[in-house]
Amino acid sequence: MRRYGKNTDEDDVRVRPSRRGTRPRTHRRPAHEDAQEGFVLTVDRGRITCLVDGVTVTAMKARELGRKSVVVGDRVAVVGDLSGRRDTLARVVRVEERSSALRRTADDDDPFERVVVANADQLAIVTALADPEPRPRLIDRCLVAAFDAGLDPLLILTKADLAAPGPLLQAYLPMGIRHVVTNHEELDEAALATVRGLLAGRVTAFVGHSGVGKTTLVNALVPERQRATGAVNAVTGRGRHTTVSALALPLPGPDAGWVIDTPGVRSFGLHHVDPSRVIHAFPDLEPGTAECPRACSHDEPDCALDAWVAAGHADPSRLDSLRRLLATRERREGD
Ligand SMILES: Nc1nc2c(ncn2[C@@H]2O[C@H](COP(=O)(O)OP(=O)(O)OP(=O)(O)O)[C@@H](O)[C@H]2O)c(=O)[nH]1
Numbered sequence: 041m042r043r044y045g046k047n048t049d050e051d052d053v054r055v056r057p058s059r060r061g062t063r064p065r066t067h068r069r070p071a072h073e074d075a076q077e078g079f080v081l082t083v084d085r086g087r088i089t090c091l092v093d094g095v096t097v098t099a100m101k102a103r104e105l106g107r108k109s110v111v112v113g114d115r116v117a118v119v120g121d122l123s124g125r126r127d128t129l130a131r132v133v134r135v136e137e138r139s140s141a142l143r144r145t146a147d148d149d150d151p152f153e154r155v156v157v158a159n160a161d162q163l164a165i166v167t168a169l170a171d172p173e174p175r176p177r178l179i180d181r182c183l184v185a186a187f188d189a190g191l192d193p194l195l196i197l198t199k200a201d202l203a204a205p206g207p208l209l210q211a212y213l214p215m216g217i218r219h220v221v222t223n224h225e226e227l228d229e230a231a232l233a234t235v236r237g238l239l240a241g242r243v244t245a246f247v248g249h250s251g252v253g254k255t256t257l258v259n260a261l262v263p264e265r266q267r268a269t270g271a272v273n274a275v276t277g278r279g280r281h282t283t284v285s286a287l288a289l290p291l292p293g294p295d296a297g298w299v300i301d302t303p304g305v306r307s308f309g310l311h312h313v314d315p316s317r318v319i320h321a322f323p324d325l326e327p328g329t330a331e332c333p334r335a336c337s338h339d340e341p342d343c344a345l346d347a348w349v350a351a352g353h354a355d356p357s358r359l360d361s362l363r364r365l366l367a368t369r370e371r372r373e374g375d
């Protein structure tokens with residue numbers, strides 16, 4: 041075995057790329073084998089905070105990962121100092137395959153897509169019924185992103201003390217989207233239990249426009265939040281209440297699931313979305329696309345879905361819903 045100087049410890053010998061040039065891969069392997077599994081809680085300017093065997097560890101991406109992104113929700117392999125003590129830094133040497141990736145682009149013309157959250161299985165779209173006014177096109181865009189990523193959408197309508205949910209819900213009932221209506225004055229145990237029931241055992245990414253009451257709701261769901269954000273902020277040095285980076289928070293109780301809080305969004309770019317994946321969210325319509333022309337957008341005159349619906353195979357409101365979602369991919373003023 042080659043020696044790299046008497047001050048290098050085992051770990052350095054195995055993992056740190058040599059300053060003198062490249063080393064055969066085989067020297068790195070053993071370290072990866074004793075790597076521990078970590079769950080990424082947040083990433084802030086290259087600093088990855090992850091949970092390793094119950095300990096919160098700060099890590100950097102190993103150079104060998106190159107440009108591969110590490111995002112909240114990722115399952116990673118971590119080596120190095122896993123004590124979680126102040127000023128220690130571990131290394132993420134591998135990102136496990138993702139079961140899902142919620143993506144967005146800054147806007148529709150932007151081909152650069154970012155994975156916002158990895159491995160979530162549910163997307164909670166938080167919308168206020170008033171103050172700020174609901175923005176149905178933003179909701180629709182979030183729904184398209186959820187369907188594209190294979191996440192189950194959940195509509196959370198807040199501030200029910202200010203306006204009734206009826207009109208907004210009418211637009212979403214034909215889509216069969218699950219929903220819950222909240223009001224901060226009545227965020228008592230009964231109301232929270234309903235929301236917790238919908239989140240149980242799942243990894244739910246929360247998205248919403250700034251000011252909709254997402255923080256109020258998440259804080260009520262995760263009483264530990266103050267402590268959790270305090271701990272993360274000790275690492276990042278950021279302010280206490282601003283959600284700057286997405287952050288994973290454990291819901292209290294065994295297998296209660298995770299909430300992934302994300303910074304308030306103004307828009308949700310959909311450059312990356314493939315319309316053929318959106319149709320999967322409409323299993324009642326999907327068989328009707330068999331007669332569509334090749335690469336049909338399902339929103340054009342030759343689309344076979346009109347005939348399919350006219351023949352009574354599915355409800356016309358379902359086709360309207362699908363087309364409304366597909367149309368959100370076209371950019372409009374205010375998106
Ligand atoms: N009337 C009413 N106000 C609410 C309700 N929930 C939250 N608010 C208020 O709405 C404002 C925004 O709430 P936040 O929880 O900070 O909203 P947010 O979505 O986290 O906003 P950002 O932090 O900007 O992303 C605050 O003044 C809350 O007190 C509600 O159910 N009803």
Ligand SMILES: [Zn+2]
Nearest residue numbers: 332336338343
């Ligand atoms: Zn079609």
